[in-house]
Amino acid sequence: MFSVFGIILRGCLLLTASVVLGVSVSLAKQQGDGPVPPQTGLGAFVGTAGLIVAVLGMAALWINRLNRKSLVYLDALMSAFYLAAAISLTLAMKGVSSCTATDQASRYSRFTNMILNGGCVHPGKDTICPYVTSASGEDLTTARCQMAEADYTFEYGGFVFSLIMVVVGFILHRRGRGGPPNAGSATAFD
Secondary structure, three states: OOHHHHHHHHHHHHHEEEEEEHHHHHHHOOOOOOOOOHHHHHHHHHHHHOOEEEEHHHHHHHOOOOOHHHHHHHHHHHHHHHHHHHHHHHHHHHOOOOOOOOOOHHHHHOOOOOOOOOEEEOOOOOOOOOEEEOOOEEOOHHHHHHHHHHHHHHHHHHHHHHHHHHHHHHHHHOOOOOOHHHHHOOOOOO
């Protein structure tokens, strides 16, 4: 039972980390002017770290030489990272009321958001954000907004899955099934 549960959870963490990494890098690549917003960079870091921990955790299901107690601590650390990244991106998107609304206030909130506008230049007292529309006049912030929402949604998901792994790991460790492999214990999710 637990081995199937462990594989499913680790698979969810692998998927979550992959999506967070991909979406964060995609948002960073769309930054035209100025530095990449720190929330986007944090998302890319968390996605990469989550991918590494998920692969290690997946390997630990079959390789008995990996210390499962260390993996519980890595899962706890990743849980904190996912939560920090999700909260920071959520707060950065706080002023955006809707990703798809076409009214003036919604468009303005997207155009002035540093995650969505692709970077702005400030010649004199003006602010020009050349990457909010395409050459044909299409609003580019709608797609970026939906990507950012997907990013923080998957970051919250990564937090939940990592937290579940921590709880399951501690429960199994207390039952004597999650310790070091040389102690004669079974695998963490048998």
